[in-house]
Amino acid sequence: MIIQLKASAGKSGLEKIVSHLAQDGVPRERLDIFSGDTYTLVGVKGDAGKLDLDKYQALDYVLTVHRISDPFKELSRQFHPDDTLIELRGGHCLGRDLSVIAGPCAIESREQLFRTAELVARAGANILRGGAFKPRTIHRSFQGLGEEGLKLLAEAREAVGLPVISEIMDARDIPLFVEYDIDIWQVGARNCLNYTFLDALSQVPNPKPVLLKRGDHVSLNELLGAALRLYEGNPQVILCERGDKTADRVHRNVLNLNNVSYLKHHYHLPVIVDPSHGTGVRELVGDLGLAGMAAGADGLMVEVHHQPEKALCDGAQSLNQEFAALVPLAADIHRMRNALSAAQAAKYGGLAAMAG
Amino acid sequence: MIIQLKASAGKSGLEKIVSHLAQDGVPRERLDIFSGDTYTLVGVKGDAGKLDLDKYQALDYVLTVHRISDPFKELSRQFHPDDTLIELRGGHCLGRDLSVIAGPCAIESREQLFRTAELVARAGANILRGGAFKPRTIHRSFQGLGEEGLKLLAEAREAVGLPVISEIMDARDIPLFVEYDIDIWQVGARNCLNYTFLDALSQVPNPKPVLLKRGDHVSLNELLGAALRLYEGNPQVILCERGDKTADRVHRNVLNLNNVSYLKHHYHLPVIVDPSHGTGVRELVGDLGLAGMAAGADGLMVEVHHQPEKALCDGAQSLNQEFAALVPLAADIHRMRNALSAAQAAKYGGLAAMAG
Amino acid sequence: MIIQLKASAGKSGLEKIVSHLAQDGVPRERLDIFSGDTYTLVGVKGDAGKLDLDKYQALDYVLTVHRISDPFKELSRQFHPDDTLIELRGGHCLGRDLSVIAGPCAIESREQLFRTAELVARAGANILRGGAFKPRTIHRSFQGLGEEGLKLLAEAREAVGLPVISEIMDARDIPLFVEYDIDIWQVGARNCLNYTFLDALSQVPNPKPVLLKRGDHVSLNELLGAALRLYEGNPQVILCERGDKTADRVHRNVLNLNNVSYLKHHYHLPVIVDPSHGTGVRELVGDLGLAGMAAGADGLMVEVHHQPEKALCDGAQSLNQEFAALVPLAADIHRMRNALSAAQAAKYGGLAAMAG
Amino acid sequence: MIIQLKASAGKSGLEKIVSHLAQDGVPRERLDIFSGDTYTLVGVKGDAGKLDLDKYQALDYVLTVHRISDPFKELSRQFHPDDTLIELRGGHCLGRDLSVIAGPCAIESREQLFRTAELVARAGANILRGGAFKPRTIHRSFQGLGEEGLKLLAEAREAVGLPVISEIMDARDIPLFVEYDIDIWQVGARNCLNYTFLDALSQVPNPKPVLLKRGDHVSLNELLGAALRLYEGNPQVILCERGDKTADRVHRNVLNLNNVSYLKHHYHLPVIVDPSHGTGVRELVGDLGLAGMAAGADGLMVEVHHQPEKALCDGAQSLNQEFAALVPLAADIHRMRNALSAAQAAKYGGLAAMAG
Structure with missing residues (x-):
């Protein structure tokens, strides 16, 4: 100092x-x-x-x-140069393999979830997402199926053989997430700085990996402070970039890919990009997903709905067929960055510091 | 629609x-x-x-x-033209009387709290603030005295005869806030959109008034959605404007007084301005406090420390002598706005719609 | 360094x-x-x-x-503690007297300008504004009357006996502004960082005062850098705060009154607040104008149109009768701040550093 | 309407x-x-x-x-589905070929310019940039070599055989840009909404292509309005995204790649990304350049200095060896997007609407 x-x-x-x-x-x-x-x-x-x-x-x-x-030195590459790798059910390694997280925003019914799960598994997703608890600005809107949603998600996991991720909004739901053995626990953007909740998650015995979404206008130092709270009890922390509100009324949110590059250069936690919330409009999701991969992200989280016209929430963002086209392109860029890292780590530190 | x-x-x-x-x-x-x-x-x-x-x-x-x-019609003047008035211990009526909330950011010791309480009471404050639970970005920093802080605050209330306000950060602390009979429960900016917490507060039997701080970059519709969650269980909701982070590195935060005016025109809940967090620097606190009153606020919340050099947190914002000079000016502006409202409500709807 | x-x-x-x-x-x-x-x-x-x-x-x-x-030390109170005072035609002293600048956004016709000029003069304005050259986002919109507008403005000045202000957008129009002897030359928000234009204005012989509007999201250091370019050739520079675009779709712009307080504390140039553009909606103009005065501004610039329903641009912001109610309140707050400054400058530096 | x-x-x-x-x-x-x-x-x-x-x-x-x-229908794909293509000296086609614009921020000397020009030409750049007129916040800083800079740039063009781009800041410099036959005239971020200047550029006979940088916090509609002013006199308009200031003090600017994707979907003008200004820090330039390409940009503009430690301005952003590594990766992503467009334009409109 x-x-x-x-x-x-x-x-x-x-x-x-x-x-x-x-x-x-x-x-x-x-x-x-x-x-x-x-x-x-x-x-x-x-x-x-x-x-x-x-x-x-x-x-x-x-x-x-x-x-x-650096006040976040436990998270820094200076003290821990290698990437944090997170092994998931079925052998997928988040932080090494390209991670494609896909599924519906909210779980609405068995049929909707299973159809979407099959669609995304076939298209190359390796983690299935589905929301059982949904925070909504206007609280009389659909709030999710709750426990029934988690149960369906656990069944869909068996059906398609992919690990699953779902948002936890309340420390009182920890036993449910344990019971249904949810593979990745997601902390939503609105809870990013909810310290008592983060501390409760950090104290769960035998914890599962936690994906922490950056909240709207949360700074990187605030995000790292929140991540460190989790990390001290549970080193399996995944960061997720999902954009900020913006004064340009053309956009709903704007993704911040400077954040992705900065985090990967300086810190060892894996970083996922969420182009669905980071754009808010279907036609931009693919482009921004690829851009996120090119900026150095370890994977994508995309909302996919088998019938987007019927989705109960965030439907404007849900891809379906376009998703199948997106996955191989994301994989190409992931390969390109890995090759770059392997070949040039020593020579061009600047570009390649995020080597796997 | x-x-x-x-x-x-x-x-x-x-x-x-x-x-x-x-x-x-x-x-x-x-x-x-x-x-x-x-x-x-x-x-x-x-x-x-x-x-x-x-x-x-x-x-x-x-x-x-x-x-x-309006999706927030319960909060709207269209359906409820009169100001919400909140009666506090000792007869102070928030929403009608000028409310001056002052005290230390964090309670550090009996001596510090009592000295500051006396200082602010003498200077004209009518509500005493003091933090017992403090959210901190870097979680090894001082986190507050916890229950001991609430206990001291209740004692200081007896000593100076003012109702008290303190931040609650966790639904598990509800029994403590009940036990020490805290007069106003503050929801901090980081919990502004923590819906499960708001829902828990909304369900407290015989609830006390709740002051809801607008979180960083939280929109008015998000704030009103959060306020409505509280309001349905507890109509004694107070809104608090405390500014946003900004790209201009000269400022720590910038207060949004357009919000104050807009809320007072269209909604019936009282609005308090926090110029301490809304500026982050002592020299601007007085000016922005007065500006908030002129924009139509019902009162101010100011950090005051009897020895700002020793304050453990947010010290850069703590006023002391300046506070004594601020109160009568705030009262002058409050009177001016009330006179305006009474005389001209009918004639000049635009300026005077916030009439008491 | x-x-x-x-x-x-x-x-x-x-x-x-x-x-x-x-x-x-x-x-x-x-x-x-x-x-x-x-x-x-x-x-x-x-x-x-x-x-x-x-x-x-x-x-x-x-x-x-x-x-x-400070890289802007010529503008700083450290080197020049006293307020810059600007004497205008007819004896008004901007920086000492309350300055109320009012008139139509755009001059549309002789009748419109003269009627509005009479209305604002009667209501207490001491400077008449009127735009002859209007920058418009969509360039096929009405762009102003040009020279004809300046001519009408000079005539209205004679009719009501107030000095006038108008926006200059192009160095090639300098001879016109000289010919019609415009009392204050306004640099609009879009030209705030147009350095070649500022340099051209700075080199005008026997220059008139220049009012420099802060552009959207222009930082205080950028504003001060622009002001210094003008100041070196022409010390009669007036700063004007008019807000920024915002991600909250409820507002068109949000006024930054932290800027007003900061500038008055640290720099000696007069500061005017423009609540018309700083809100973009008529019902908030009065409140934010008073708030600007309370934050320490030297005056207000308000759009007033004798028939706001017919105004060709920015009509949503034009006040008329409300304006008459606003002026005496602004004067009250101006008096209050002056009294404060005179009495307490020595004692409470923090609040009173902007003493006249 | x-x-x-x-x-x-x-x-x-x-x-x-x-x-x-x-x-x-x-x-x-x-x-x-x-x-x-x-x-x-x-x-x-x-x-x-x-x-x-x-x-x-x-x-x-x-x-x-x-x-x-759409008020900008001349720029819209609805009325002009095909990409605008811009043929440059030597056969490079901006909008069809990958455009890599590189060179020093400011031209400082013959040696510096020629060495850098050789370096970037060898590394695969196809357009040479060099600033002769530099807008600086603090106006006593180095402002560029002026005409001497343009002359050196024209000579460097002969030496390396690349078309050149340079910033024009003042309509009075038009004859110089004509004399040295500058291939692309750049309008800087601060002049993005300088309408009189844009109108002057629009009226140049036999105009050269103009690259219009989006100014800080300029909205897409404002940018399109500015582009349309140019376009009506000169259809060879290139848009450039270079980011916005941000409240997160970790970054100097944040690039907005949602803008790139949105512009390419809806409008037919080519879009260049400037990751040097869009990050402000060397280590992020490569990542964000690739991300821009993945989002659909037609090319990159990068500051390269043969000895970044000696650069007189914006040195923190200048790459050198890293640049050589960046070009082939950008080309790979450009090829991938073109292949995607060609094969799937019909099938997956969403991802492929920016087909060449």
């Missing part, structure tokens, strides 16, 4: 900051003090992870405070 | 939409069909509140769907 | 940066070098205004670069 | 709107009037392109107004 004092702080400012740091357990020996003609800088040697930036920032005589070390 | 079909929809598109609506319980008699040369419009007569816009929007042959009626 | 090297920079990094700075005319004697165990900092003593931050930021071994001194 | 009246408008509202439309040249016969129990809709048959939406929106008794037809 480096603290820059205001020009007006003077000697007394310096004395006060030294005494403050001492109260927080940082003795004078751990400080480097550097006085120029227009500034005074105080550097803290060693681990400053427990010091509260905001507190120091609040001091009247302090201009800026910044950390030197 | 009005549905506009695509130019290409043709007769078959019209037949399909009529059949869809019939399946959703809207018979042909409730439809107005209007065919121009370049468009076909279908109007649904009567209550369309239970129809799912997204579902209709998803249909291939549909161009746009929009509601005619 | 303080440059922080990467941990990996080592001795060679330090040597390279020293040699770089020497090439840019900063000798070793002007450098403070500070090496901690995990960082190396290089401080540049004296004026670093001509060094290019980006260039240093680009160096492979550099982590961060930041300025100590 | 469809106008929806307010519920309160009544018969008199309907009469007024009919009379308004008549004044604007739309007779009663061109109107469809549709009255439901809670709404009244007025549809305008035929071309409503010259009617001003805002004007109608401003009427007190009007709830909403929306266009049926």
Whole structure:
């Protein structure tokens, strides 16, 4: 941590900051003090992870405070260079293999789920998604089938032989997710910063992998802070980029692929892109899915409905036939990035730092 | 609800939409069909509140769907013209009287809380705030004193004679908030769209007023949807505007006072402005607090710390002496707006629609 | 300027940066070098205004670069504590007196302009606005009357005795603005960062005051950079806040009053608020105008049309009778802030730093 | 155009709107009037392109107004299904061939330009970029070599045999761009909505292709409106996506690839992606460039400097060796998208609508 004092702080400012740091357990020996003609800088040697930036920032005589070390170092490639790999039922390895997560937004009926599951399995999906609990802005809308949905999803898993993912919205539903042995537990965008919920998930014994969606306008540091809460109890954390609302009324959401590239360069957790929510309109889903793969994502999560005209929610985003065309293209790009990584990791660090 | 079909929809598109609506319980008699040369419009007569816009929007042959009626009509002045008034311990009426909520961001110790409570009471605050549970991005930071904090807050209430407000972060803490009889339960910005939590709060018997903070980049419709969840079980809902993150690195957050004016014009719930979080920097707090009052807010929530240099969190925002100067000015503006409303409500609807 | 090297920079990094700075005319004697165990900092003593931050930021071994001194010091209160005051025809002093700028968005006809001018003069406006050149997104829309508009505006000035403001969009129109002796030349939001145009305006001999509108999503540093271009040739620069587009579809624009407070605290140029464009909807204009005054603005710019139903552009924002109610309230708040400033400038720097 | 009246408008509202439309040249016969129990809709048959939406929106008794037809129909695939192709010196066809535009941000010297030009030509670039006029936020920074830069660029064009692109900032520089026969004239982000400048460019006789960069937070409709101004005088318009500022302080800009996909689906102009400005940091440029290609772009514009450590501006974004690795990957993705388009255009409209 480096603290820059205001020009007006003077000697007394310096004395006060030294005494403050001492109260927080940082003795004078751990400080480097550097006085120029227009500034005074105080550097803290060693681990400053427990010091509260905001507190120091609040001091009247302090201009800026910044950390030197990454506060999310457990997630960083600096301390853990290799990709986190997540083994799923049936042998699929998320983080190494291309992961294509597909299925309906909401599970509506056995027939709808099974038909869609067959459709996506045939088209090359390797993880089946289906929502049993649905958060809705207007709460009298359809909220999902609940436990019945999880039960159907577990049956569909048997039928098509794919691991399954479903959103959990409440710590009180943990026993249900355990009972139906859901393979990946999804935390939705609205719960991304729901810390008590994240802490509850982190404490589940023998936990399953958790996919954490970035919430609307949640910053990468907020996302990493949330991921770290999960990670400390359960290292199988998957990040998911799904875009932000935007002032351009032409779009419902805009996917942030700078995030994908940044996360893959600096952190070791797998990253999935959700072009369905990241666009909100069917005609853009394929393009943005491919773009996400090209930016370095480990896979895609796509809403597919066997009859999109009948889907009860988010229907505007559901692909069907187009999905079958998308999978081989995503695989091509995934292969291209892997080849690049393998061949050039040493030579061109910039492009290839996300090597598998 | 009005549905506009695509130019290409043709007769078959019209037949399909009529059949869809019939399946959703809207018979042909409730439809107005209007065919121009370049468009076909279908109007649904009567209550369309239970129809799912997204579902209709998803249909291939549909161009746009929009509601005619406000989906939040219970909150609307159209159905409930008068302001919601909230009576608090000691006779303060939030929504009628100017409400000045002040106190430390986090309760740190008995001494800190009591000193600050006395300071703000003397300066004219009429509600005491103090955080016992604190959500923090980096979860090893100070998280609040928990139950001990609530206990101290209840004691400070006796000492200074002001009702108290504190943030609740988890449905499991409901019994504690009941036990210490917290006068206003605050839902923080990160939980603004945590629907299972809102539903749990809505079901508390004999509920206390709830102050719902707008989350970062949460839209007004999302906020109203969240407020309605609370409102159905507990009509004592208070909205709080606290700003959004911004791309201009000069600011930490930017307060949205268009929201305050819009909410007061169209809805009957009281609105509080939080200029402390809405600016993130002490020197702007007073100005933005006054601006919030001028925009029509019912009150302010301000962080005050008797020794801001020692505050453990959000210290950069804590006022102290400046607070004493702020209260009478806020009261002047509150009086001015009330006078305006009383005298001119009939004549100048535009400016005065928020009359008390 | 303080440059922080990467941990990996080592001795060679330090040597390279020293040699770089020497090439840019900063000798070793002007450098403070500070090496901690995990960082190396290089401080540049004296004026670093001509060094290019980006260039240093680009160096492979550099982590961060930041300025100590304000790059806009000519505009800063640190170097020029007193408010810039702008004397206008007829004795109005912008920056000292409350400035109420009102009139039609676009001048449409002699009758429309004169009727509106009389209406606003009677209601208390002290500057008349009227657009002769109108930038329009869809360029086949009405673009303004051009020279004929300026001529009518000059005539209306005589009729009502108020100085006038109009938007200039092109350096080629400078002779027209000189010929009709327009009292304040407005630079619109779309031209806020049009540097060649700003430079042309800056070089006009015997220049008139220029009002510079902040463009959509233009940051304060970008705005100040643009203002400084004008200021160097013409110190009579007025800043104008008019809001940004937003992802919340309820609003057309959202006014940024944090900007107003920040600018008044740190810089000496007058600041006008435009609640008409800053809201885009008539019912919010009054509230946001008052809020802008409470945040510290020197005045308001409001669109008023004598028959808003017939206005050719931006009609949704035009007030008429409401305007008459708004002026005395704005004056009350202006008085309140002035009193505050006079009485408490010394005592409560935070709230009162914008004293007149 | 469809106008929806307010519920309160009544018969008199309907009469007024009919009379308004008549004044604007739309007779009663061109109107469809549709009255439901809670709404009244007025549809305008035929071309409503010259009617001003805002004007109608401003009427007190009007709830909403929306266009049926695209106001940018000259740019739309509906009226011009085929891609616009732009033939450049030497036979390169922008819009059909992969376009790789590369070179230094600013031309600094003959040596720097020629070395970089050779480097990028060898690596597969087919258009050479180089800035002679540079807009800078802080105007005392290096502003470019001006005419000398254009002259060097024209010489470098001869040396490496590539067409060249450079930014024009001022209509007064048109003769210079004509004299040095610059192959593509770039309009920078800050001038994206500078309508008088766009109009001046549109009127150049025998014009060269113009590349129009989307400005920060400029909406697609604003961009298309600006493009249409150019297009009416010069159909060789190229759009360029370069991202927006963002509230997440980890990024300098975030590229909007939803824009690329949307533009390619609906409009026929070529689209180039600028990942250098769209990220602002070297390590993300390659990933986002590939992502842009995967989203459907016709090419990339990348800053390359033979010695990035010495670049005078935007150095943090300049690639060099990584560039050589990027080109073949971009070409692979371009081929993949073309193959997809050719084979599946008929079958999967959604993914393949951008077929060449």
